[in-house]
Amino acid sequence: MQTGRPILSSVTRRIVSKSYPEAAGVAMLPDRYVSIPRLREAAQARADATSGRAVAREVDISHRGLMLFLEGARPQPKTLEKLLAWYHEHVQRSEGPPISASDALLVLMRAIPPEHRPAAASTLLSSLQDVHRAAGVECPPDVIAAGTSGT
Structure with a gap:
């Protein structure tokens, strides 16, 4: 150092x-x-x-x-x-924000064991899409794509 x-x-x-x-x-x-x-x-x-x-x-x-x-x-x-x-x-x-949607998912799921992250990511992204729909706005494409980035 x-x-x-x-x-x-x-x-x-x-x-x-x-x-x-x-x-x-x-x-x-x-x-x-x-x-x-x-x-x-x-x-x-x-x-x-x-x-x-x-x-x-x-x-x-x-x-x-x-x-x-x-x-x-x-x-x-x-x-x-x-x-x-x-x-x-x-x-x-x-x-927008200074962090990619994929990075944000990793931060949010940092305590979740790696083998459980794909299911957790799917649940989080589904909830985010529901929140966007309820607000009457489209979910940003990078948020949708974050589920396919191998989190």
Whole structure:
């Protein structure tokens, strides 16, 4: 373990503390607030709606760097900072929570033994769909798809 170096850069700490005032001064990794899969989903959705080059310009990273990230590569620290800044500035306000539906299910079912999770996920998703129907709104596609992600 490294000592003497901050866990988060000053830029990332500013992003986290501005977006999550309750976390000010807490040394947590930024992907605890916005999961890497959620960043990837948001970047992919934006690239599908516009173009990869347009998203790379928005994020202020190279087109190749964005493509590697979308293909599953873990971003370098500076790239992660830029992705987090882009997410908080351009995505979170308009597109929803900083965690994917699949990640949310895993969090909710963390105490359930792995062999019981598929049935639990099915029950949770069925209940969520019922709640959406009762409210007169469609259940978001990512929530429906979360049941097929192998939770």
